[in-house]
Amino acid sequence: MRILIRVAAAAMIAGLYLGLVWAPEDAILGQVQRIFYPHVATAWNAYLAFTVVLVGSIAYLRTRNEAWDRLAASSAEIGVVFTTLVLLTGPIWARAVWGVWWTWDPRLTTTLILWFIYVGYLVLRAAIDQPDRRARIAAVFGIIGFIDVPIVHFSVTWWRTIHPSVIRPGKLDLEPAMLVALLVNVAAFTLLYAVLVACRTRLERVSAAVAALRERLRSA
Amino acid sequence: MVRFARKVGLIAFRELQAEARTKEAFVAMLVFALLVAVVFSFALNPGREAREEIFPGLLWVTFFFAGLLGLGRSFAGDRGFEPLGGLLLAPVDRAAIFFGKAAANLVLVGIVELAALPVFSAFFDIRLPLSDGRLWASLVLGTLGFILGGTFMAALAANARAAELLLPLLLFPVLVPVVIAAVQTTGGVLARALTEELAFGYRILVVYTVVFLAAPWLLFEYLLES
Amino acid sequence: MLAAGAVSKRIGSRWILHRVSLSVPDGQVLGLFGPNGAGKTTLLRILALLARPTEGQVVLRPAGHGERLLEGPALRAHLGFLGHESYLDPRLTARENLSFYARLYDVPQSDRRVDELLDQVGLALFAHEPVRTFSRGMVQRLAMARTFLHRPSLLFLDEPLSGLDAQGAVVFEALLGEARAARASAVLVSHDVAAGWRLADRVAVLAGGELVLEGPASEIGPDRVQAEYRARAQSAERSRAAWSASHGRSA
Known part of the structure; x- marks a missing residue:
């Protein structure tokens, strides 16, 4: 755990340095392009986090092991935080490049709906007191919400499309140095995600243990 | 399969029979839908062109919100009576309970929509191409997707405190594909768009409906455990 | 067993x-x-x-x-379960409630069985009254009938x-x-x-x-x-x- 935190911290510092200082300035977009590194890194990790929610949810319903529920809940919380960061860093870039804070392009819109779905997941959890019921119902929502995302994306894409696509299949429009900065940032944020999930699940585990202990004291 | 359909029918019939006695949900939904039409007219006061542009969105938003009033009651045990318990004990599949409730909701919301449609048409002076099958395809598929997703989410929310407050919060993000595709296809038909332009929208509605026809088989029983 | x-x-x-x-x-x-x-x-x-x-x-x-x-x-x-909840729909009549369950359980000759039970629990006279108008004791009697309906x-x-x-x-x-x-x-x-x-x-x-x-x-x-x-x-x-x-x- 200690080691993981140290490695993650080092990677974050390296990522910031590479992204904000070391990588060359974008010829057209200028300095503001640098927000691209943390933006893409958090977006990638938000998707990772929500995939983990799906895995945790399915595994919980199959095994009824609370550890899976704690993993799903922790991951959803961190995913919402990351998605919030994506939705905050995106407009900063958009304002400079497109001249508007917000535009209803498919990727933005899907991300916004994604945010709503998982905020709903957290609100749902908060509205159920009984732990096993909370785990079971949240798991069902975690699965349905995830299945829904691609359909949302298709419908939004059909609705309209103007977002720049940097990564197209088979072709990468990036300077090698920029690519290095991006990859280091993605790795750093993935480590950050791992650290946060580890901390958050441990917190959940400990508070469940405290509740069990209090119960034992009461019935003894 | 015949047995399953018969039980679905029985459950749906009982829901509708009970609703027919009091007409509580039906009257509330219908009056609400009409009221929304009036309120929108006051609030937006649209001119001719704007009317045509906002009409499909307005229509569907009204249907969704009116339908929400009825959906919220599907699994809520009010008046000291628990509507689900007896069904859970009975020799029927959990999925039959879902489809029975969904069928009843579909009939109820369908009637409200049919009643509200001519009123909306008159209020906003929009001529509906009633002989155009594409309009009906849009209305039917949109309503079906809404009811299937909505009934599922109502059962889910019923497990939580303040289920009625929670339902729209959980349902609408998940309902986005239906909102987009239903409004766009209805609007497209009204604007005499080519079928090819709308095909993708219909496809989204079909996919959504299929997903929410399949989901109850896998997941609905988890919502009913205790 | x-x-x-x-x-x-x-x-x-x-x-x-x-x-x-x-x-x-x-x-x-x-x-x-x-x-x-x-x-x-x-x-x-x-x-x-x-x-x-x-x-x-x-x-x-x-x-x-x-x-x-x-x-x-x-x-x-x-299974027959008689709990705190009656599992009856207050908007429907006593008979409609029982008929629904009789069909749901595929009770043979359901109409006769429903009448028989209504009679047995002493609600034959109230068969066509909505359950919402029943007293607590009457609801419990009807819930009893519901429980034993399908033998x-x-x-x-x-x-x-x-x-x-x-x-x-x-x-x-x-x-x-x-x-x-x-x-x-x-x-x-x-x-x-x-x-x-x-x-x-x-x-x-x-x-x-x-x-x-x-x-x-x-x-x-x-x-x-x-x-x-x-x-x-x-x-x-x-x-x-x-x-x-x-x-x-x-x-």
Whole structure:
């Protein structure tokens, strides 16, 4: 755990340095392009986090092991935080490049709906007191919400499309140095995600243990 | 399969029979839908062109919100009576309970929509191409997707405190594909768009409906455990 | 026959039931007694497959079905459950409510069976009145009719006598007697030890989620049951008080 935190911290510092200082300035977009590194890194990790929610949810319903529920809940919380960061860093870039804070392009819109779905997941959890019921119902929502995302994306894409696509299949429009900065940032944020999930699940585990202990004291 | 359909029918019939006695949900939904039409007219006061542009969105938003009033009651045990318990004990599949409730909701919301449609048409002076099958395809598929997703989410929310407050919060993000595709296809038909332009929208509605026809088989029983 | 093997139920970090084992042979009634909060209703719901145990298992074998293990809807067709909720729709009439369940359970000659039961529970005159206008006792009678409608061979009865007058209690006894004669097994939860004991072949006492006493009713009299559960209730009260005191607040 200690080691993981140290490695993650080092990677974050390296990522910031590479992204904000070391990588060359974008010829057209200028300095503001640098927000691209943390933006893409958090977006990638938000998707990772929500995939983990799906895995945790399915595994919980199959095994009824609370550890899976704690993993799903922790991951959803961190995913919402990351998605919030994506939705905050995106407009900063958009304002400079497109001249508007917000535009209803498919990727933005899907991300916004994604945010709503998982905020709903957290609100749902908060509205159920009984732990096993909370785990079971949240798991069902975690699965349905995830299945829904691609359909949302298709419908939004059909609705309209103007977002720049940097990564197209088979072709990468990036300077090698920029690519290095991006990859280091993605790795750093993935480590950050791992650290946060580890901390958050441990917190959940400990508070469940405290509740069990209090119960034992009461019935003894 | 015949047995399953018969039980679905029985459950749906009982829901509708009970609703027919009091007409509580039906009257509330219908009056609400009409009221929304009036309120929108006051609030937006649209001119001719704007009317045509906002009409499909307005229509569907009204249907969704009116339908929400009825959906919220599907699994809520009010008046000291628990509507689900007896069904859970009975020799029927959990999925039959879902489809029975969904069928009843579909009939109820369908009637409200049919009643509200001519009123909306008159209020906003929009001529509906009633002989155009594409309009009906849009209305039917949109309503079906809404009811299937909505009934599922109502059962889910019923497990939580303040289920009625929670339902729209959980349902609408998940309902986005239906909102987009239903409004766009209805609007497209009204604007005499080519079928090819709308095909993708219909496809989204079909996919959504299929997903929410399949989901109850896998997941609905988890919502009913205790 | 119905049986529970080491059934435990945990809700959150609280154990509501702890390794409860019991079995009821065909044609017998088990009287289940215990103080409030002992876990009686939870146990009954687990036995009736309405809740799943955290650990342990439940075995249900409807009489006349040999060794073949039924499950799902096929098994539920043999269960009869009378709980705190009536499971009746207040907007529909007594007859409509019963007819619905009769069809749902595929009861043969459902109309005749519904009339017969309405008559038996003394609601024939009110058959076409909506349940919403019924008194509590009438609702309980109708719930009784609903429970016995499909001639279940596994019965779960949670405080079946609550809200019933003397007449209603007689009707209940008759229905239970009929079922017993047809070799049904039943679990009857009651806080009224004297009334429950009279109907039981075996008795069990549940306290603090554990089975503390079990045996044939002929050996364990109502006084013994009463004494057992009073003692348990007091000790539970004491430990609760002690816990509260140690935490400096009232329970």
